[in-house]
Amino acid sequence: MNQPGLPAYQRIAAAFRDQITSGALPPGRQLPTEHEIAREFDVARQTARNGLALLVAEGLIVARRPAGHFVVEREHMIYRPQDESRPQPPNPTMDRYGQQITAEGRVPSQKIEVALIEAPADIAERLEVPVGEVIVVRRRLRFINGEPVNTNDSHYPLDVVQGSEIMAPADVARGTNQVLADLGYPQTRATDQFFWRMPTPAEIHRLQLGRGTPIVIHYVTGYTADGRPVRCTVNLLPSNHTIVVERTFERAWQ
Template sequence: MAVTGRARALYQRIADDLRAQITDGSLQPGDRLPTEAEIAARWETTRSTAVQGLKLLVNEGLIVSERPRGYFVRSRQPMVYRPQAEFHKRPLSPEMDQFITQMAEEGREASQHIEVQVEAPPRKIRERLQLGDDELVVVRKRVRYIDGVPYNSNDSYFPLALVQGSAIMHPADIARGANAVMSELGHEQVRALDEFHIRM
């Protein structure tokens, strides 16, 4: 015997319909969606219900609101970045690290904001870096942008005792890379371990 769940709310069905049109290509990147009033009229509901449905898609990153022009299907330009290229011999510019250089070569505008803090490490970081209970770390907190849109954030932890007084302590791009700085300090990277924890 089939068991049916509760009917989805109207604003969810509005979002489902628009999402399906985006998925099947009926609505292309950059296309303007119907107005709030047009959606409300089509579904015989209120504008506030139409807005609820549109907000779902905004939160999912499928559409963007460009008031007062309306809602548009979000244009996505894939980005491929190969961090291992940092280890290749290459001309260096003091203004551009590997990430910014690669994006510029692809015609994209890339930038990043960096903060540096000295702090007591969380337990997991202390264990990974094999630090004593009283040892501090330097954290480089970086947010990267492509074409003005934030796409990535990452925090890098270094034992304070190893990097004190080095370029890693400064909140600026390191054109030659933090790995090169560590190598200059006598701590060359010999391996890397990537762990991925997936969540919605």
């Protein structure tokens, strides 16, 4: 696209951006070298470098020194919110997420951390506890073929899960929902809330997002039969990775 009003480095970025978004430059394709771009656009090599840097910041290309620059290959995740309420797979070494990604012929992995935190306002509201009360969070960063695709952070009242497997930074073979049930807090329904916004710097770093990438926030709050909220899971889903195929705004466990 010819945009003569733009600075030269922005015209370079716009030209390659158009080729990437149109599919003319497919994922994994190598871009011309800085020298070749400078010659094609009749600019200094530094100007070509600045144009490429803009595309790197936008998350459209990646620099692999010394080979050059390549169009980013995205690992999309099919996201099914209702899977939260389905039983764990029979394989004790694989959760629902791992089962899904493996069935697609890709390699799942995740990092799990557990911490005691002071409940922030959004979680405190959903768990119906005072802001600042100490709660438990299980943070999971999920990967497909080594690329981070979403975060899954589950929050629990401390008095509900203290001393249980939920407090350990490892996968729970029987599933955390079953742990809650075995502790005497079976969930009979859950509510889903979806929001869209720009990510915070911490979220950009954690998910390795390109500049200008919005995220979807999915809150899942699970309740016992007497109406007590015992779990609030927050899923962060990059808009350039995730395909939401089903949504359930309120559901009951069988």
